[in-house]
Structure formats: C-alpha cells, structure tokens
Amino acid sequence: MNDLRIVTDLDEGRELWRRVIPQDVISDLWEVRACFHRHYQHPLCFIVAEDDQGMAGFLPLSRIEERRCLGYFPGEIWQGKTWLEQNRIVARDEAVMEALVARCHHHYHLRYLLPLGTASQWRQTVDEIGYLFLPPKYDFDLENYFQEFSHKSAKRIRREVAAFDDRGVTYRYDDPADFDRLVELNLSRFGASSYYADARFREGFRSLMLFLREKGWLRITAILIGGEPAAIDLGSIYRGTYTVLAGGASGNFPGVAKLINLHHMEFACRERLRQVDFLCGDFSWKSMFHLTPRPLYLMSNLVAHDYQPADAAMRSAPHA
DSSP: OOEEEEEOOHHHHHHHHHHHSOOOSGGGOHHHHHHHHHHHOOOEEEEEEEETTEEEEEEEEEEETTTTEEEETTOOEETTEEOOOSBOOEESSHHHHHHHHHTTOSOBEEEEEOOOGGGTTSOOEEEEEEEEEOGGGGTTOHHHHGGGSOHHHHHHHHHHHHGGGGGOEEEEEOOTTHHHHHHHHHHHHHGGGSGGGSHHHHHHHHHHHHHHHHHTOEEEEEEEETTEEEEEEEEEEETTEEEEEEEEEOTTSTTHHHHHHHHHHHHHHHTTOSEEEEEEOOOHHHHHTTOEEEEEEEEEOSOGGGSOOOOGGGSSSOOO
16 A cells, blocks of 8 residues: 545545445435534544555545544534444455554544445444335235234234324425424424534534535425324435435324334335435334345444443334
C-alpha cells in the first residue's frame, strides 16, 4: 500500500464516495447522506488507502466533536448515536482494514455496518438486528405469509385490523404536509426523546423527504380514522426495496401499528417489490410478525459506559 491519506474537502469526498460506494440501497446515495450533513456540518475525515492497483480501502468518517469521536459519515447523531443504516467499509484485505482503522488516531464508534466481506477476519460485534419482509418468499401473496402463523394468532391479527374498518378508516398518500403531522405525532409520544426534538435531525429528514419526492422515490402513508391522523409513515422505494424510514402514531388508536405495517406489506406484494426494510429496533411486533432478521455490526474502541444503547423505541417507525 503506497498511500494512506485523510480527505477533509467535501467536493473531493463526494467524488470518492460516488466512485467507491455501490449504490445498492437508499443509504448508499451521497445525496441522502448530504441531506443530514447539510444540517449537522460535522467535519469530514475520509480515510483513503491507495496503491499501484488503485483504490485499496475507503473509510468515510465524520468528526463528531460534541461526542469527541469519529462516526460514520455524516455523523447524524441522536442521543449521541448515528442513525443511517447499512454503512459500508471498503477494504481489499485484512491488512488494508488494519491500516484504515489504525489511521483513525482517535476514538471511533461505527454503527449499523454491513459485513466486511473480504476483511472477514476482522472482528465485528452485532450492533442491532434489522428486520425485512420478503414478498418473493411468499409468492407475493399475504395469504401465503399468514401460513407461518398459528391459526389463533392469524385470526387475532386479522380481527384487530378489521375492527378499524368500523371506525371509518381512510388512507392518504404522498402529501408533503404529512411530514409535519408525522413530526407532531412523534413528538407528542416521545417528547424530548424523539429524533425530531433535535432541529438538525428534523430538518435533515425534511431535506431527505424533499429529495425523495424530487426523485419520485417518496411514499408517505397516512391512516385517518374518523378523519383524524392515527398513523403516518414515511418511506422510500429504491431498486425494489421499500424502506420504512420514519413514522408517528397516535396513542388514541391502540393497535393501529398492525394496520399500517400490514398495509405496507400488502403494498409490497401488490407492487412485486423485492423487500420491505423495517430497519433496526427491538419492537415486539417485528418478531411477532415473523419478519426476516438481518444483523448489522458495530466497530468501536470506546468503553461500554461511553455509549449506552439509545432508546430503541425510536428506530424506524415507532410502532410498538
């Protein structure tokens, strides 16, 4: 390896990112990351390894000065932890990975990492478990999906969902004004623990919503019961994956989480999408709904008490 350098210039960082990071999922896109960087403005610390064969390694970090550590770019923290998932470290082999991490010269806490691939011997700790619904697994038919449930459980879920029909359920889609309603629902439920209590995150997410709308990838789903917003989710549809990014639900309608989550799954089957990504978060409904688990990983040189787990009730749409 001939060269190991730090890139701090945003323009150069953008070009490297676009050249090196695959654009397989929505969080791979520079524009998505830039939505949050615009509001957090954490300095770049992109570690680049190059040799006579070209790019050997890429570790795109941000200096999160308020936490005195490095985090994965853009360092969009909530309660001290980053939020974007499926973060990538590019390393040709184990030696390159060692060199990238050694070059940090600082505390680092890197969350929601994909498996390291060629650097498979590098130790990774499971951070959190993400959950997927896979329509092809069920031949795009929810009836097949419900075969995984006991008869009693399937009947109970169907009964709870059907009960909302008697209360006047209607649906609204892709109204940008529902973003502010989502924020209000979320804040009313979680208060200071809400992501949106931090103006940087709230406005970063607003920028993300506007970007997704511009690209035609935005899907906002609002459930109204008796004309009152009961649950609102914001997601993206990109390369066959429907990602449920955020949500808010009213405490006035217990059980509405099941209704909106099944609605997402029905939509994915109807549109023959590859998967629905409900993101990480230890919600009881995710295991109860037989979703497919996917671990994401952590690399950190901080001691445990420096980073206690944040309240999982805010990962993904807050549907407990």
